[in-house]
Amino acid sequence: MTKLWHAFFEGSKAAMQAITAHGMRSALTTLGIIIGVGAVITVVAIMESLSANITDQLDDLGSDMVTLRAYTNPEQKMLGFSNKISYYDFLLLKGKAKYVSDMTPTMRAFSLGSSVQFGRNNTQTQIIGTDSSYQAVIHVYPELGRFLSESDDLRRRRVAFIGASVAKKLNMPDDPTGEFINLSGDWFRVIGLAEERGSLFGFDQDNYIIAPFSTVRSLNGSRATNNIDIMFRPKTGASLETIKENMRQILRQKHKLSENDPDHFEFVTAEKTKKQFASITTSVTLVASGVVGISLLVGGIGIMNIMLVSVTERTKEIGIAKALGATPQFILFQFLIEALLLSLFGGIIGLLLGYGLASLVAIFMPGTSGVMVPMWAIGLSFGFTTAIGVIFGLAPAVKAAKLNPVDALRYE
Amino acid sequence: MTLHEQASVIAIRNASKSYIMADDAFFALRRVNLQINRNEYVAITGPSGSGKSTLMNILGCLDNPSEGEYWLDGQNVASQSETELADIRNHGVGFIFQSFNLLPRASVLQNVIQPLIYRIMPNNERKNLALDALKRVSLSDKIKSLPNQLSGGQRQRVAIARALVTNPAIILGDEPTGNLDSKTTQDIMNLFDELHAQGHTIILVTHEADIAQHCHRVIRLVDGQIESDTNNHRDAHHD
Numbered sequence: 230m231t232k233l234w235h236a237f238f239e240g241s242k243a244a245m246q247a248i249t250a251h252g253m254r255s256a257l258t259t260l261g262i263i264i265g266v267g268a269v270i271t272v273v274a275i276m277e278s279l280s281a282n283i284t285d286q287l288d289d290l291g292s293d294m295v296t297l298r299a300y301t302n303p304e305q306k307m308l309g310f311s312n313k314i315s316y317y318d319f320l321l322l323k324g325k326a327k328y329v330s331d332m333t334p335t336m337r338a339f340s341l342g343s344s345v346q347f348g349r350n351n352t353q354t355q356i357i358g359t360d361s362s363y364q365a366v367i368h369v370y371p372e373l374g375r376f377l378s379e380s381d382d383l384r385r386r387r388v389a390f391i392g393a394s395v396a397k398k399l400n401m402p403d404d405p406t407g408e409f410i411n412l413s414g415d416w417f418r419v420i421g422l423a424e425e426r427g428s429l430f431g432f433d434q435d436n437y438i439i440a441p442f443s444t445v446r447s448l449n450g451s452r453a454t455n456n457i458d459i460m461f462r463p464k465t466g467a468s469l470e471t472i473k474e475n476m477r478q479i480l481r482q483k484h485k486l487s488e489n490d491p492d493h494f495e496f497v498t499a500e501k502t503k504k505q506f507a508s509i510t511t512s513v514t515l516v517a518s519g520v521v522g523i524s525l526l527v528g529g530i531g532i533m534n535i536m537l538v539s540v541t542e543r544t545k546e547i548g549i550a551k552a553l554g555a556t557p558q559f560i561l562f563q564f565l566i567e568a569l570l571l572s573l574f575g576g577i578i579g580l581l582l583g584y585g586l587a588s589l590v591a592i593f594m595p596g597t598s599g600v601m602v603p604m605w606a607i608g609l610s611f612g613f614t615t616a617i618g619v620i621f622g623l624a625p626a627v628k629a630a631k632l633n634p635v636d637a638l639r640y641e
Numbered sequence: 642m643t644l645h646e647q648a649s650v651i652a653i654r655n656a657s658k659s660y661i662m663a664d665d666a667f668f669a670l671r672r673v674n675l676q677i678n679r680n681e682y683v684a685i686t687g688p689s690g691s692g693k694s695t696l697m698n699i700l701g702c703l704d705n706p707s708e709g710e711y712w713l714d715g716q717n718v719a720s721q722s723e724t725e726l727a728d729i730r731n732h733g734v735g736f737i738f739q740s741f742n743l744l745p746r747a748s749v750l751q752n753v754i755q756p757l758i759y760r761i762m763p764n765n766e767r768k769n770l771a772l773d774a775l776k777r778v779s780l781s782d783k784i785k786s787l788p789n790q791l792s793g794g795q796r797q798r799v800a801i802a803r804a805l806v807t808n809p810a811i812i813l814g815d816e817p818t819g820n821l822d823s824k825t826t827q828d829i830m831n832l833f834d835e836l837h838a839q840g841h842t843i844i845l846v847t848h849e850a851d852i853a854q855h856c857h858r859v860i861r862l863v864d865g866q867i868e869s870d871t872n873n874h875r876d877a878h879h880d
Contacts, residue, residue, distance in 0.1 A: 235761045243758075250746055549742045552703060553756040553803070554731020556724045634703045638742070 233558075240562035247539070247567055248574075255571060258535040261528025262575025262617070263582060265521050266610045270583025272517040273606040275590055280510045281601065284503060286427070286434075293499070294366060295469065297322075297459040297476065300495035312493035313456040316446070318480060322459065325479050328467035331365040336457045338412070338445040345438060346411040347399035354395050355437045356412060358445025366460045369439075374406035374421030381420075382441040389417040393425040394435035412438070415448065469498070522613075528575065529617035536568050536625035540632075547629055548637025561630035568622020569615065576614035580607065649712075650810050650842050651677040651700065656709030656719070658695050658865075669695040670706065671865045677811075677844065682837045684853035685846045687862035694815075696862065697846045701813050702730045714810040731759050735804025739816035741796045743788040743803075749775065750784040753802045760807075774802040778832065794825035801832060805841075812836065814845040818852060830855050 248255045301312045319334040326332070338356040345354050360382045363369070369376070371390070381388050389410060396405045405419045417440060426434035449455065463472050473496050484493050540547070547560060580602075587600045658670040669692045677683055687693045698704035699711060702718055705726075711718045713733050721729065736742075743752045753771040775781050778798040788796055797817060804812050814833075818826040830852065837843050845856060853859045854873060861869045 231761060239758050246746075545742070546744060549744065550755070550759075551727065552701070552730060552736050552742075554727050554759040554807075556727040556759070558724065559727075559759060635698050638703070638738070 236556070236559045236562045237566070240559060240566050241570075243563045244567035244570055247543075247563075248570060251539075254535065255574075258532055259528075259571050259575030259578065261531040262525065262572055262614055263528075263579040265525035265528050266576050266579025266614060267582035267586065268524065268579075269518065269521040269610060270580055270602055270606060271586045271590070272521070273514060274583065274587035274600050274602045275594070276510050276514055276517075277601050277603055277606075278587075278591060280506065283506055293462055293469075295461055295463070295472075296497040297461070297494055298497065299456050299493060301493075302491050305491075314459060314494055315455075316457055318483060319457060319459050321483055322476060322479060326461075326472065327475050328464045328472050329461045330464045331362060332459060332461040333359055333362040333366045334442055334457045334459055335359045335363065336442060336445050336449070336455070338440065338448065344413060345395065345399065347401055347408065350399045352395065352398040354392075356445070357437055357439050358442045358449075359439060360442045363439065363460075366462055369426075370424050371421040372424045373404050374419070376421055377439065377441055382443045385444045385447055386441060387415060387417045387444055388420045388441065390421040390423065390439040391419055392423050392435040392437040394433050395438060396422055398436075410438075412440075525613055525617060529572070529621040532568055532571055532618070533621035533624060535571075536564065536622055537628065539567075540564065540625045540629045543629075544632060544637050544640040547632050548634055548640060551632070551634035552638060557630040560632075561626045564626035564629045565619065565622045568625065569618035572614045572618030572622070573611070576610055579614075580610060649676045650679045650681075650714055651675065651844075652710075652712040653699075653706075654710040654712075656699065656706040656711060658692075658699065658704070659707045668865050670699070672709070673865075673867060675860065675867065677842065679842055680837070680840050681842055681844075682833075682857040683844045684856035684859045685844065685862065686848060686850075686853040686859060687868070689848065690864075691862040692865040693846050693848075693862050695865075697813065697815055700811070700844060701734050701736060702726050727759070731756060731807060733810045735807060735809040735812040737797070737800050737804050737812065737814040737817045739819040741788070741793075741800045741820075743796060743799055745788055747787075748784065749780065749786050749788070749791070749799050752788065752799055753806050756803060756807045770806050771802070774806040775799075777805060777836075778802045792825070793821050794828055797821065797825075797829055798832070801829075801836075805836070811842045811844055814843070814847075816847055816849075817845060818847075818849070826852075 297314065299312045299314045301310060305312065316334060316336075319332070322329075323332050336358040338358050343353050343356060345352055345356075359377070361377050361379050364376050372393070374390075376390055377388070380386075389412075391405065391410070399410065401408055401419075405422055408419050409416050410419060411417075417438075423435065423437075428434055463469055476496075477492065480494060481490075481492070486493065547555075550560065584600065584602055587602070591600050653673055653675040656670060656673045656675075657668060659666045659668045661667075673696065685693050685696060695704070699706050700713075702713065702721075703726075705711075705721070706719055709719065713729065716729065716733075718726070718729055730736075744755065747755070750768070750771055753774055754767050757767040757770060772781070772784070775784060778801050780795065780798050780802065783791060783795065783799075788799065791799065797820075800817075801812075817833075818829050821829060833843055833845070843856075845852065847853055857873065859869070859871050859873060860867055861871075
């Protein structure tokens with residue numbers, strides 16, 4: 230054991246001397262590892278901060294919020310069907326569904342199109358018809374003015390609660406409340422400006438106009454009973470599965486679906502969105518890891534190549550060491566440690582480089598807040614570089630250790 | 642082991658070294674018997690191809706004989722593993738080469754310390770031993786120099802210090818003056834004389850007649866066999 234430790238300690242010193250003696254060559258040798266590790270750290274750090282950011286935003290939206298919407302399976306679509314959730318479905322669920330704390334209907338204003346005008350300015354936006362219960366489900370708060378009230382809905386008032394981007398794009402005054410905007414020929418009075426929410430997946434979260442459900446429904450005309458989405462929040466502690474099952478039964482009964490018919494509707498949760506995003510993140514990370522794995526492999530081969538050259542070049546030196554009493558194990562250790570150190574230095578520099586690069590990218594990329602390099606990525610990088618150092622260092626080290634001292638001494 | 646062999650630092654019995662070339666075995670050494678006692682001053686000489694390099698490799702434990710026995714300092718060396726041979730070289734043999742074989746990037750002191758690196762001992766002890774050895778070859782003032790900053794004679798002195806630092810059973814020189822001019826050769830030979838006077842066992846492999854004559858005992862090899870073994874010094878030990 231002492232002998233092993235001695236060989237390790239003295240071998241490390243000899244390896245360090247050899248590395249520093251050929252500074253430029255050592256640096257070039259580790260370049261492959263530096264680039265490989267740098268790339269993996271950059272990609273992982275960016276993906277990680279992106280996904281943390283998006284998870285945060287989804288949580289802000291309310292991770293427990295569920296959307297119930299119509300679903301038409303491909304078979305039905307081919308037969309020309311298009312399933313719908315109606316306002317009556319909403320009323321029925323509102324009365325019957327259990328364990329639901331808040332529920333709101335939302336309708337896209339088809340007749341109003343998506344064009345909005347203020348003075349001479351024009352922009353495209355999303356127009357949502359809903360009622361005062363929307364606020365409790367979606368957690369949208371006014372920066373100025375107020376949200377829709379129950380009476381707005383009852384009296385089918387032509388009022389609008391607008392997102393921050395809409396006000397900006399239309400170049401409205403700082404306080405837009407009381408101003409009138411034109412939605413495809415119909416004038417709406419702005420009653421409130423929403424707090425800014427930022428963007429998610431690169432989508433502007435503030436580009437919307439909310440108008441009373443009944444107003445939008447009446448403007449939609451004959452399509453008043455057309456498709457709506459229902460958003461709700463489960464009561465705290467309630468099982469989402471139970472709620473879904475309960476709603477399914479109510480709706481299937483209402484839609485008169487027989488046992489073998491598929492559901493006319495589906496539930497979409499933020500959890501699902503999170504999972505979808507996580508799977509995107511995972512696949513990007515996997516692809517990146519594959520590419521990086523290959524580049525690390527190439528880096529490892531680079532190290533092996535230089536180590537083999539180095540063994541040949543130092544044949545005489547190895548012969549002298551052997552004549553003076555260096556055991557084969559000692560020589561093996563020395564060259565193995567040299568390869569390992571080269572690889573590890575590459576890993577450390579690559580880590581710093583990757584962190585720097587990720588920070589740089591984070592500055593220019595929206596939707597990221599600070600750079601995080603997860604511990605597993607650091608651990609993996611070091612594990613990988615260590616493995617590469619040992620695996621690709623072994624062949625040259627064995628070659629060196631096996632050199633015949635007589636031949637090695639004669640080598641010129 | 643006989644009583645006689647115990648007194649000797651080197652005992653070779655019926656040692657042969659053969660290389661397989663094509664279908665034939667080529668014998669570099671044929672049934673050589675040789676004994677060298679402590680504090681002898683021996684030259685091994687002979688024309689090229691006589692087997693003196695092979696003999697030197699075996700004496701220096703760089704190579705094993707194909708057949709026969711080799712006892713160094715009471716230890717049977719033939720048929721030892723590579724690792725054990727390395728250890729025996731480190732403790733038993735001090736090498737001096739024709740081309741010095743110093744590490745070019747290492748200082749004089751580091752070069753002399755090198756054999757001690759393969760032993761478990763504290764660094765300052767290594768340094769002290771190396772400084773002692775350098776003092777004995779009168780190079781105490783050059784410890785920080787690099788080999789290429791030294792003259793040929795000085796380089797060979799560093800090599801001798803490196804051979805001395807382990808206090809080996811034998812000092813083995815392979816044409817130690819082959820790369821030196823006659824003046825420096827004389828200096829180095831005087832140094833060997835001094836070391837011999839201090840009690841060291843010195844074996845020089847050389848093809849130069851005057852170097853061989855300088856030694857007290859001359860072993861002449863021809864075709865892998867000892868042709869003559871003569872004593873040319875009145876004080877030398879004789880078997």
